[in-house]
Amino acid sequence: MKLEPIDHALRAGEHGAAAARAMALLIRYGTACGADRFIGIESAHIDGCLYHGPSSIDFAQRFVELGGKVRVPTTLNVAAVDVTHPGWHCGPPEIIAEQETLTRLHEQLGCLPTLTCAPYQRMARPRRGEHVAWAESNAIVFINSVLGARTDRYGDFTDLCAALTGRVPLAGLHRDEARRPAIVFELPSIEAARLPRDLYFAAIGYVVGRRAPGIVPYLRGMPLDATEDELKALGATGASSGALALFHAEGVTPEAADMPTAGVLVEAVSPAEIEAAIASLCQAIEGEAVAAVCLGTPHYSIHEFALLNRAVAGRRRTAATEIYVSTSREIAAEVAGDPAFDALRAFGIHIVVDTCTYLAPVVRQTSGLILTTSGKYAHYGPGNLGRRVALMTLERCIRSAEAGRVAPC
């Protein structure tokens, strides 16, 4: 790799021992990725702050001991527990202290404890064309596709090394060539698919993620009025069912108009395929007991809270079915302080912060189904929690929560 003066300086320890150590790892990483040089980044989003075991702490601790400080604005992804509601945590109790240690280590390195997987909707919004180093699969696909910023598909540890140096290898989706579509998918319209909007976007994400492994798809036929929240749901699901890190949607996403599609393989996505995807993610039996409805994977936006508030107005959940919505502390505080959201409180919703209910064990009841509107939750929930999970529309989730049982379609 060809190093610029700043890279040499970082490696030689002129910006501290932690940056030198991070740079050494990045050079090995960049060489493996086939990069020939480094570029600067404007921000980083760290996924390695989610506690997985002692190795999470071992890594951050080394950089703290070396006196490391991030060189670009750096936000933190979700944690393993909601430390503001320790009573809700049903997992091993020692995780709470271990997670607090890990979060504190990242704060010592200068990271902002945002503890959200969707900071991009409000707190930290990378601009089009800006190079950044973001981890968390849903955030990667969102900022690449919807905002037109440039991040590769970073994993834990690369994110922190990038933040500590302000540098990344010029590889993957930082490069123009890698952002071009390798396949065009002709999507059925919402009308042709005969689906409610929320299921449509989750199902499209699921199918596209599986059919575009490691390549950039160009989506033709997406509703032009697709909202940020809907694109967030599509990307998060595709990043779970596959490795979707960037998609272009004709007439919708910012880079789509500049992308060459002539000569690119064109394939149709059929309504039947979408139906099959939904069937695989929703194996609920009507009338089955429902333990909980879990929303907010990725973290709910203020707009999604407003939609939910409207949907539950004048209704009440049964005591047998809990409702959890995961979001950031920032958005939770806004909801808590605004009487316009009283309908949510009357319905009996628990707002989980810092973490997400698809990875943190907060659903207390041990039997019964978990319902969700999130394709990502439906994909990971069964493996992470050992629970049965079913994807359905928000409207059907709410009716099921009122009845305590899976409501009819």
Next chain:
Amino acid sequence: MLIHGHALIEGLASGDMLKLTEPLSLWGGVDLQTGRIVDASHPQRGSMLANRLLAMPGSRGSSSSSSALVELARTGRAPAGVITTRSDPILTIGALVADYLYGAAIPILVVSVEDFGKLQCGPKGHLWCEAGRAVLTFPEHEPLRFENPSA
């Protein structure tokens, strides 16, 4: 059988082949306490990763898969080596950090889709990944002496 590829991460490894028919997200797809595949939708659900040569067609899923690989390495439940069809940034950093923190080498070999198709679950394989020479062999077909690589 001898399969040539490109060394993403250098090192030597031996183990019984575990060939996956679909990509796997190590985070969310593997129980880190046991090293068992728990992804409900995965065809090889229930298989154990520890000390196997893990053949995986492409990549899937979470940024946390690098942490999952390191945590598996820390507890001795990581695959001995990985064979894949596409360079994967998340596995790459996981293998580098497993080495950095715990001295656990997890070589990664990238092979063609065609060669990947020849792999089978079960037999013991040897992975030899270094710059310029990256091969996977199966000793019943063609023994490879690691003791003296220059021979």
